[in-house]
Amino acid sequence: MSPVSWSLAELSSAVEKLCGGALSAAIVGPTDIRLTNVAALSAATPSDLVFLTHRAYRADAAATRAGAIVLSAADHAELQFSSDSIPSTVVCEHALAWFASAAQLLNPAPALQARIHAGAHVGRNAQTAASAQIDFGASIGEGAVIGERVWIGAGATIGDRAVIGDDSRIFPRAAVLNDCKIGHRCVVHSGAVIGGDGFGFAPLAGRWIKIPQLGAVTLGDDVEVGANTTIDRGAMGDTILEDGVKLDNQIQIAHNCVIGAHTVIAACVGIAGSARIGRGCRIGGAAMIAGHLSIADGTSIGPATAVHASVKEAGHYTAFVPLMEHREWERAAAVFKKLPELRGRVRQLESESESRAAESKLQEVK
Numbered sequence: 001m002s003p004v005s006w007s008l009a010e011l012s013s014a015v016e017k018l019c020g021g022a023l024s025a026a027i028v029g030p031t032d033i034r035l036t037n038v039a040a041l042s043a044a045t046p047s048d049l050v051f052l053t054h055r056a057y058r059a060d061a062a063a064t065r066a067g068a069i070v071l072s073a074a075d076h077a078e079l080q081f082s083s084d085s086i087p088s089t090v091v092c093e094h095a096l097a098w099f100a101s102a103a104q105l106l107n108p109a110p111a112l113q114a115r116i117h118a119g120a121h122v123g124r125n126a127q128t129a130a131s132a133q134i135d136f137g138a139s140i141g142e143g144a145v146i147g148e149r150v151w152i153g154a155g156a157t158i159g160d161r162a163v164i165g166d167d168s169r170i171f172p173r174a175a176v177l178n179d180c181k182i183g184h185r186c187v188v189h190s191g192a193v194i195g196g197d198g199f200g201f202a203p204l205a206g207r208w209i210k211i212p213q214l215g216a217v218t219l220g221d222d223v224e225v226g227a228n229t230t231i232d233r234g235a236m237g238d239t240i241l242e243d244g245v246k247l248d249n250q251i252q253i254a255h256n257c258v259i260g261a262h263t264v265i266a267a268c269v270g271i272a273g274s275a276r277i278g279r280g281c282r283i284g285g286a287a288m289i290a291g292h293l294s295i296a297d298g299t300s301i302g303p304a305t306a307v308h309a310s311v312k313e314a315g316h317y318t319a320f321v322p323l324m325e326h327r328e329w330e331r332a333a334a335v336f337k338k339l340p341e342l343r344g345r346v347r348q349l350e351s352e353s354e355s356r357a358a359e360s361k362l363q364e365v366k
Contacts, residue, residue, distance in 0.1 A: 004106055005036050008068050008088055011049075015101045023098045028076070029088030033067045038103045041066070049106065051099040070099040109169070112151055120152075123160065141178065159195065165221065174225075180233070183221035183243070191228035194219070198232040198239075198255025198273060211235060213255060220244070220261065226251065235273075242279070260297060278314075 006014065009031035015023055039048035041057060044066035052061045052071040055078070061069055062079055068088040071079070076091045092098040112133040116122060120134045123142035128134065132150040140146065141160035150164050153172035158164060162176050165184035170176060174188045177195035188194060200211035215234025220243035225231065229251040231239055239253065242261035252270045253259070260279035265271075269283055272291030277283070281295060284303030289295070293310040301307060302318030311317060324332065335342075 004108065005034050006105065007032050007034055008090070011035060011102055011105060012090065014105050015098055018101050018105065019097070023092060023094060023101060025070075025090045025092035025098055027088060027090055029068075031088070033088055035067055035106065037106055038099070039066065041069075049099070049102055051095065053096075070095050070102070112149060129166075135172070147184070153190070162195075171227075177233070179216040181216065181218045183219050183223060185222050186219055187224040189225060189227040189229075189249070192225045193230045194225065195233045196230055198235050200235050200255065200273075215239065215256065217241075223247075226267070229253075232273075248285070254291065266303070 008027060012025055012027060034047060035049050036047045039045070039050055041050050041052070041060040041064045044050045044064050046065060046067045048066045050064055050066040050069050052058065052069060052075050055075065058075065058078060061071070064087065066087050068090060070090040070092065072093070072095050073091050076089055090098060112131070114131045114133060116128060116134045117136045117138070119136040120138045120140070122128060122134070122140045123144065125142055126140045126144045126146070128140065128146040129148040129150065131148045132146050132152070134140065134146070134152045135154040137155040138152045140152070140158045141162060143161040144158050145163045146152065146158070147164055147166035147168065149167045151169045152158060153170055153174070155173045156170045157175040157177070158170070159176060159178035159180065161179050163181045164170065164176065165182055165186060167184055168182055168186040170188045171190040173190050174192045175194065176182055176188065177193070180195040182188065182194070195217045197213040200213060201208035202211055213233050213235050215236055215238045217231050217233050217239045219241045222244045223241050224246045226247050226249035228249055229247050231241070231253045232255045233239060234256040237256060239255055239257050241259045244262040245259050246264045248265060248267040250268050251265055254271060254273040256274045257271055258276045260277055260281065262279060263277055263281040263283070265283040266285035268286040269289070271277070271289045274292045275289050276294040278295050278297035278299060280298045282300040284301055284305065286304045287301050288306045290308050293307070295301070295307070295311045296314045298314035299311050300316040302316070302320065304320040305318055
């Protein structure tokens with residue numbers, strides 16, 4: 001694929017159009033420079049676009065050789081004060097979103113080759129759009145529906161009666177199993193499994209009886225599922241991810257969960273069955289969320305936080321032990337183990353204090 005080249009003026013107009021006018025920006029400096037890619041501040045060349053992620057990197061930004069830099073108004077004012085050699089700048093209130101959109105335009109996805117590879121398997125009654133690309137070793141189940149401009153990577157599995165919406169991309173060795181539905185413009189990365197059985201067993205006399213998992217998984221539009229993430233099918237009814245949900249790698253979402261639109265979840269989070277996560281939530285890496293609870297729209301959960309009860313009001317919630325030297329942690333853990341005992345002693349002391357105070361008042365009356 002030949003390199004993509006935009007002038008800064010063209011790129012700015014294209015970003016604004018791509019985002020429906022939500023990302024207007026002011027350009028300071030020449031607008032006719034040609035840009036072909038994005039790069040880190042320290043490694044950039046005059047044909048690269050860069051982004052100032054944090055004020056700690058302002059010195060690198062002042063010394064970069066990039067053709068243009070995207071930053072906030074506050075960072076731009078600071079750089080103007082400290083350097084007279086900064087490149088053309090794109091000043092935007094939502095600088096990271098502007099940079100992300102520009103990076104997409106500079107690095108478009110490879111054009112599809114509309115074909116079904118001779119080494120792919122397509123089951124009976126499957127419907128595959130003529131514009132789709134199905135690569136070697138992919139398996140399309142009976143009655144599956146593959147939409148327009150869909151890419152099914154090598155070795156990927158699409159189950160019976162599964163539906164893949166237009167412009168979605170299923171990476172090599174990902175699996176979308178029977179009856180699951182993927183919306184438009186979704187991305188499912190390698191190793192992800194959509195629609196494996198939920199973890200459902202009934203106890204009986206010391207053994208476990210499997211509960212059939214009869215639902216499926218439904219993903220809305222513009223959902224992204226990271227590598228080796230697993231989303232279990234519902235026991236009865238579907239597990240549902242609404243539009244715009246973004247999942248990192250190695251996440252486990254159990255049966256019958258509902259994840260609200262535009263929620264983002266970082267790596268290694270575990271969500272137990274029938275949890276309901278609101279819209280626009282942010283969940284940090286390795287958080288643990290118990291089943292059969294709900295989390296309010298717009299809530300942020302910190303990394304490694306265990307959520308055992310419903311969160312009814314939006315806010316930022318964190319619950320983990322801070323890092324400390326090991327011996328100090330051992331001493332803290334020893335105290336923690338004694339907290340119930342200490343609480344009892346405090347209550348006893350409070351009761352004794354109240355009794356003495358009452359006796360003292362009685363003596364004063366006498």
